[in-house]
Amino acid sequence: MTPASGDLDDAALAALALTGRQDAFARIMRRHREPIFRLIRGHIGDADEALDLTQETFVAAYAALDRFDVARPMRAWLARIAINKCRDWGRRRTVRRLFRQAEPIDVGAIQVADDAPGPWAIARSRDDLRVLATAIATLPASIKEPLLLQVFEELTQAEIGRTLGISEKAVETRIRRARMMLAERLREARSKKK
Numbered sequence: 001m002t003p004a005s006g007d008l009d010d011a012a013l014a015a016l017a018l019t020g021r022q023d024a025f026a027r028i029m030r031r032h033r034e035p036i037f038r039l040i041r042g043h044i045g046d047a048d049e050a051l052d053l054t055q056e057t058f059v060a061a062y063a064a065l066d067r068f069d070v071a072r073p074m075r076a077w078l079a080r081i082a083i084n085k086c087r088d089w090g091r092r093r094t095v096r097r098l099f100r101q102a103e104p105i106d107v108g109a110i111q112v113a114d115d116a117p118g119p120w121a122i123a124r125s126r127d128d129l130r131v132l133a134t135a136i137a138t139l140p141a142s143i144k145e146p147l148l149l150q151v152f153e154e155l156t157q158a159e160i161g162r163t164l165g166i167s168e169k170a171v172e173t174r175i176r177r178a179r180m181m182l183a184e185r186l187r188e189a190r191s192k193k194k
Contacts (some may be wrong), residue, residue, distance in 0.1 A: 045137025
């Protein structure tokens with residue numbers, strides 16, 4: 001890239017990357033990897049898994065770069081891919097958990113997993129930041145995603161609405177519900193500490 005390539009916007013870098021300039025896409029990754037990582041970590045609550053999903057997000061973005069709409073912000077497009085990767089991860093995790101808990105057919109009794117936090121989760125809750133991350137990760141996706149996009153990505157309600165395909169009013173409502181649920185879960189976590 002030329003020395004002035006740092007001044008190029010995301011659309012110009014995407015166009016260069018489409019011509020085979022890998023350094024242009026590397027610049028896009030450097031520009032957006034931290035916010036995308038924070039978004040994913042906030043969504044799933046696990047930093048190690050978030051690192052893997054961040055890589056998967058950029059691999060998917062590179063493969064789909066020809067579908068990037070230059071009229072939209074690159075970060076919103078990457079955030080949408082990241083959210084989809086988080087949803088896929090959640091579905092895979094649920095399926096794996098089901099298979100781990102499944103017993104052979106001849107046992108005859110089906111046991112339901114206990115989703116209550118174990119002693120390790122309570123011990124982790126001593127750190128308020130971890131409590132908050134855990135509380136965020138357990139929010140339903142429909143209200144968690146708008147909250148994360150507002151807090152971590154600093155998107156406007158209109159941008160969040162376009163990213164998620166919902167109205168601005170729905171974004172506002174979902175963020176309010178997410179904040180109320182978080183407040184309740186944090187109160188519960190504090191009461192458990194006492």
